Amino acid sequence: MKAAPEAQRRLLDLQAIDTALAQLTHRRKTLPELAEIDAVAREISALEDERVRAQVAVDDLDRDISRYEKDIEQVRIRKERDQQRLNSGGALKEIEGLEHELATLNRRQSELEDAELELMEQRETAAAALADVQERLSAATGRRTEAERRRDETLGELTKEQEFKTGARVPLAADLPADLVTLYEKIRTETGMGAALVYAGRCGACRIELYGADLARVKAAPADDVVRCEECRRIMVRTSESGL
Structure with a gap:
């Protein structure tokens, strides 16, 4: 799947809101x-x-x-x-x-x-x-x-x-691409989180460090490729903080 890098970065804003909403729901119950x-x-x-x-x-x-x-x-x-x-x-x-x-x-x-x-x-x-x-x-x-x-x-x-x-x-x-949001929602429904920032060479969702062929795959992927973590299957959003 393709999506503009900016759209992928804004997906993190959507995830931040969804995380906050999930936390609010948890607070209501606890x-x-x-x-x-x-x-x-x-x-x-x-x-x-x-x-x-x-x-x-x-x-x-x-x-x-x-x-x-x-x-x-x-x-x-x-x-x-x-x-x-x-x-x-x-x-x-x-x-x-x-x-x-x-x-x-x-x-x-x-x-x-x-x-x-x-x-x-x-x-x-x-x-x-x-x-x-x-x-x-x-x-x-x-x-x-x-x-x-x-x-x-x-x-x-x-x-x-x-x-x-x-x-x-x-x-x-x-405002985000419909197919990107659909994929994000599917993953979020299944795992509780749809997208995470790649930070310092780690998946921000499962915290697993990228290495070997997986690291090479992510580095080689075009900026508009929607890449997913091999471990947790979440969308990995790449920015200048990703350390790639």
């Missing part, structure tokens, strides 16, 4: 914020599971405490009723029975209140654990929001830079 967001997301998921367990523990204790309160209230109602009957007087046997039942109810109330107090202490501990995990969850959510903000800000900057580079690439590629 932003530190992305890893941070993933890590915080896992932390939030674990904290949410912990929060659910803590909430269930509080809810279970609230339910048990409520049940004890109902039982205590029933005992109080029975005590009031028995006390009223006792105050009304009656047969000795009946009075003795009421007094015995009141003593039993007093013991039952005391047991229930002790059990309720123990549950209330457990609930205080459980509520503190719930508040702690909620605080940590809130902090993690805040860190994720901040990381997302920084990610979006950086992505916005990268997008602008990509648009600028793409805008510069279009007229440059359009």
Whole structure:
């Protein structure tokens, strides 16, 4: 393939833009914020599971405490009723029975209140654990929001830079010979780089030094020949810096 030396040199400008675009694409995929967001997301998921367990523990204790309160209230109602009957007087046997039942109810109330107090202490501990995990969850959510903000800000900057580079690439590629650009694009698609400068006798793509028959081939090629590296197959652009 033939192409004017100037066109080949401008191919390096096209490669520089494509390299910059590839680097920008890589940066988009490897932003530190992305890893941070993933890590915080896992932390939030674990904290949410912990929060659910803590909430269930509080809810279970609230339910048990409520049940004890109902039982205590029933005992109080029975005590009031028995006390009223006792105050009304009656047969000795009946009075003795009421007094015995009141003593039993007093013991039952005391047991229930002790059990309720123990549950209330457990609930205080459980509520503190719930508040702690909620605080940590809130902090993690805040860190994720901040990381997302920084990610979006950086992505916005990268997008602008990509648009600028793409805008510069279009007229440059359009101004080069179509067959040269086609070959360049084919090589770039296959290897990630389509063209490189020969510098100090080395291929600028694979960094292999030219020697022997390969060096003689490149030296002997007319200036408008499009030469390719025998090792990496990229287009080798020759300039005064090539050392040939």
